[in-house]
């Protein structure tokens with residue numbers, strides 16, 4: 001889905017560029033003995049930043065993680081401002097030009113890098129840090145710690161702001177998800193950066209030694225992120241297979257996931273929570289794996305025994321997904337997706353807010369898809385009839401707040417439904 005970018009992202013890019021310029025001018029005349037070795041090292045570090053950019057780890061179709069924290073942190077301890085900023089942001093610029101040159105990306109990423117490195121250096125100097133760092137100096141640990149905290153915080157904040165403007169979400173939401181991304185790995189990489197900076201000027205060949213721990217962190221991070229993506233895909237495929245067993249429900253889980261995500265967003269849930277709701281919705285009927293295809297596709301009434309089995313699918317589904325860390329948070333939403341607001345649902349008969357919000361959202365999305373698609377025993381309902389059902393069922397079968405958000409998503413007015421509440425559940429199974 002392509003969304004129109006808001007003008008704010010351009011304003012932000014312009015602001016970053018101007019800020020970078022002022023920081024550069026303010027520090028351009030700092031004259032701390034730069035020797036030949038420093039200049040050679042600056043060149044090597046720039047190449048390393050470019051390489052890191054070329055080996056970025058994809059974490060979704062749009063986002064990647066660049067593992068260059070060690071190089072950047074070592075640079076900012078070694079080369080006085082503005083040179084560390086210049087070297088590392090030039091590295092980012094060249095890396096992006098070689099991999100995915102988009103003007104806005106280039107401006108934002110390279111200015112963010114320049115600002116975060118230069119500001120971190122200012123804090124570092126104020127805490128008594130020197131270029132290159134001197135481990136024997138009193139209080140140097142505080143200078144390192146202060147610099148590390150400021151760097152992580154600035155990096156995450158400036159990037160979160162760009163993501164918030166790009167995706168048109170609140171800053172806090174973007175920040176909370178970006179802060180935790182590769183969080184521990186970043187601290188380890190900073191530590192490697194500090195150690196590298198401490199020894200590299202004396203023994204330049206030690207730079208080669210630093211490659212090993214950085215490589216290990218890189219591979220571990222890449223594998224864990226890849227495993228996360230693969231697990232996610234495998235479980236989702238399993239959900240699709242279940243949908244395909246019944247020709248009438250092919251693509252059901254995918255559609256329910258999309259709608260549940262829209263409703264969750266419309267209700268203003270945090271990004272993380274939206275993601276959890278979507279993931280749970282994507283696999284909400286996974287428990288049907290235990291149900292025979294003959295029973296699933298049976299056009300007539302189910303026997304008591306078959307119904308018993310059918311009613312257990314939310315429990316079974318929840319149990320399966322709770323074993324996968326990427327889905328575990330949504331296990332409760334799967335477990336309760338057939339509960340009803342009035343307490344007449346299954347398997348526990350919970351009512352109202354006893355049912356987790358995520359499950360109440362999935363219930364609405366699931367019901368909509370059941371009504372909007374053909375089933376063996378009936379044709380799909382018209383949009384008018386469906387909306388009428390939802391208006392009447394708000395506060396009876398479904399959470400009225402969720403229905404309100406759903407109607408907004410569908411571009412419907414929130415008028416009160418007329419006529420008696422439906423006593424027959426539009427029960428998706």
Ligand SMILES: [Fe+2]
Nearest residue numbers: 284285428429
């Ligand atoms: Fe279900």
